[in-house]
Amino acid sequence: MNTNESREMYLEVIYRLEQANGVVRSIDIAKEFGYTKPSISRAMGILKKNGYITHSPYGDVSLTEKGREKAVQVYRSHQLLTEFFIKVLNLDPKTAEDDACKIEHVISPKALNAIENHLKK
Numbered sequence: 001m002n003t004n005e006s007r008e009m010y011l012e013v014i015y016r017l018e019q020a021n022g023v024v025r026s027i028d029i030a031k032e033f034g035y036t037k038p039s040i041s042r043a044m045g046i047l048k049k050n051g052y053i054t055h056s057p058y059g060d061v062s063l064t065e066k067g068r069e070k071a072v073q074v075y076r077s078h079q080l081l082t083e084f085f086i087k088v089l090n091l092d093p094k095t096a097e098d099d100a101c102k103i104e105h106v107i108s109p110k111a112l113n114a115i116e117n118h119l120k121k
Contacts, residue, residue, distance in 0.1 A: 005105040008074045010043055011052060014061055015071035026059040077104040077112055084115045 013032050017024045030040045044061060047053045052067035063071055078100050085096035 006043070007047065007050075007052070008070065008105055010047060011063065011067055011071040012074045012078065014053065014063055015068065015075055018063065024061045026055075026061060029061065074104055077107060080112060080115050080119065081107070083119055087119065 010029070013029060014024050017028050017032065021028070026037065026040050026044060029035075029044075030037050033040070044053065044055045047067070048055045051064055052070065053064060054062045081100035081103055082093075082096045085091040085099060086093060089096075091099070
């Protein structure tokens with residue numbers, strides 16, 4: 001996994017957890033990924049340094065405007081791709097989810113818009 005993909009995965013997970021629970025803690029992210037707390041702490045430090053999150057000493061994590069913008073973009077890509085794979089390509093939900101997770105990081109905005117327009121028909 002490259003650095004951009006890793007960053008996007010973390011941001012998407014933080015966004016999903018925030019939507020579901022309101023408050024996100026480092027331990028929630030660790031559970032989601034199955035990673036150790038020190039691994040999550042390192043990743044949160046990098047995301048904070050790059051302006052994507054705020055991270056309190058107590059473990060609370062919040063997306064900044066920059067982080068939320070990127071997280072929503074990745075989440076939207078994931079949702080559209082999953083829907084396309086299921087509805088148009090008749091893939092099973094598990095395969096659709098897995099493949100969407102891989103492709104969401106590299107698909108162009110033009111291709112994503114074409115998929116969205118196709119799904120609206």
